[in-house]
Every structure is written in C-alpha cells, then in structure tokens.
Amino acid sequence: MSVLIVSPGRDPEEWKKALENQHPGMNVYVYPEDHDNEEVEFALSWNHPRGLFKNYPNLKVIASMGAGVDHILSDSALPEGVEITKVVDDTLTEDMGDFVLSQVMNHIRGLHHYVKCQKEKEWDKFQYRRPQDTKVGIMGLGTLGNAVADKLHKNFFKVYGWSRTEKSCDNVTSFHGKDQLEEFLENSEILVCLLPLTEDTENILNADLFDMLPEGAYVINVARGEHLVEHDLMEMIDSGHLAGASLDVFREEPLPQEHPFWEHSKINITPHIASLTKPESVVPQIAENYDRMKEEEPLKNKVELDKGY
Structure with missing residues (x-):
C-alpha cells in the first residue's frame, strides 16, 4: 500500500x-x-x-x-x-479572510490609486469611504465565504451573501438561488467571488451579472479564473460601470506576459497567493x-x- x-x-x-x-x-x-x-x-x-x-x-x-x-x-x-x-484548514481560512479584507480596504482607501500617483509623481487626493458606509457582497457561503464574511463584519462592513442553496450565516444578509441573485447584486458595492468552480458557476462573472451591480462597483475574484469572462470585465471597467477589480486567480497561470490585465491601470493583480x-x-x-x-x-x-x- x-x-x-x-x-x-x-x-x-x-x-x-x-x-x-x-x-x-x-x-x-x-x-x-x-x-x-x-x-x-x-x-x-x-x-x-x-x-x-x-x-x-x-x-x-x-x-x-x-x-x-x-x-x-x-x-x-x-x-x-x-x-x-x-x-x-483554519490557517487557510484565516489567511483568506485577511487577504480579502486587505483588498477591500485597499479599494475604499484608494491605495492602488496612490501607487499609480507615486510612479507619475502626482499629488492627487482620493475621497475614501469608511467600512460602515460600504456594502460588500460575497458569492459563496462555504467555509471560506463564512470566514470572510465574519472578518468583514468585525471590521464594520455591511455584509451580504449569496449561495446556490439557502444558508444561514451570522451577521450576514443572505440570499440564495437564481431568483434572489439580482437583489443580492444590487446591494454589492464590492463583490467578492468565493464560489466553487462547477458547470453552473463557470463564466458566472460576466457582463449580464456586472450590469446588475451598482454603478462604480468593484470586483474581487479569489475563487477560480474560470469564473470570470475576462473581456466582459475589461469592457465594464472601461465603460465606467465598474470601478476596477482585484484578481488573484486566472484562467492561465502564470498570467502570460502579453495579457492585457498587466497594463490595465484599474486591475490589481496578485499571483494566486490569497491563501497558500x-x-x-x-x-x-x-x-x-x-x-x-x-x-x-x-x-x-x-x-x-x-x-x-
């Protein structure tokens, strides 16, 4: 054996x-x-x-x-x-919560904006938002989704969650199924994808879904690259409907050097390190x-x- x-x-x-x-x-x-x-x-x-x-x-x-x-x-x-x-694993779960919190805070405080400003030697102040005034939606309320929701709640964010089937999660306004997806998205100023990759969830982050988000919403994908329709994301950012995205996972890893994500000023890239x-x-x-x-x-x-x- x-x-x-x-x-x-x-x-x-x-x-x-x-x-x-x-x-x-x-x-x-x-x-x-x-x-x-x-x-x-x-x-x-x-x-x-x-x-x-x-x-x-x-x-x-x-x-x-x-x-x-x-x-x-x-x-x-x-x-x-x-x-x-x-x-x-508790370590993986805790690390994921810390990572998502860092990306959410990075967005509402405009830290990615200041990295760009420093490179261009621009003194440009960003009007930040406070956690108490920010709605975060989490797609996927499994072990990791629950941990992320708890971390965000403890840091005073208004937390919403969506799952395929009905689930109860403390301190989260929960939605489930296709019939409740639109209402969930309407409350997601920042959308975090933590769904498992299945036939039903592949390509779920697409133009139709993004269109249901509030104007100026921000997308964080820490699940799988196959959840995201890449062209749709870039079009929605370039049109101004989405403020940007933080992506930790990709269809092809390592991300090819010629990929347009590298050069996009409103897309923040990390190399699949949310939780190791x-x-x-x-x-x-x-x-x-x-x-x-x-x-x-x-x-x-x-x-x-x-x-x-």
Missing part, C-alpha cells in the same frame, strides 16, 4: 517529508519517479495530468492539496468509485484519511461529487 504525490509545477519534497514525519513507515512515491502502479491506493494531487489516475487499478482516494477540487473533477477519465477529499497551503498544517488530516481508508472508515472532508464541492 503506497501514497503517490502528483503536483506538476510544485516542489513535492516538503509534502513528502511532512507525510513521512507524520506517518513513519508510510511508503511515498513522487510522480513521475519509478513506482508500481498497483501498489498505489491513495493519491495526493494538484493539477495532475489528465487521464493519469486511470492507470492505477487499486486507487481508492484522491486527496486535493488545497481547498479546491475542480482540478481533479475536471478530469473526465477519473476511475469509477474513487473518493475525493479536500483540505479544510502549508504542508505541515494540512498533512495531519491527510494522514488521518489515509488511516481511515485502510480501516474502511468514512473519510473526512469528502467531496460530494454531485455538487462538485
């Missing part, structure tokens, strides 16, 4: 070391080093090559290295019967699920495949 780490573009050694320290005696392979495919029953994965896992006849579990699982579910050749898990998974923090739950798999016990943080998260 072995564990396979598959993480193209990421250094897997820290993960391997953390697993072996947490679970002495665990046999860990790192793809694509030589290994016996029939030994592997548990895979730890991030952006695996499409179709890879169909070559593992005894694979039982695929564990995501992060909170997202779309990079796994988007593979149409996954073996039948394999269970998929995601990471739920720390192996030493999440490996204990992964190792626990490995033991649960061996004992044929229910897994923690199991993904509901019909929902996609």
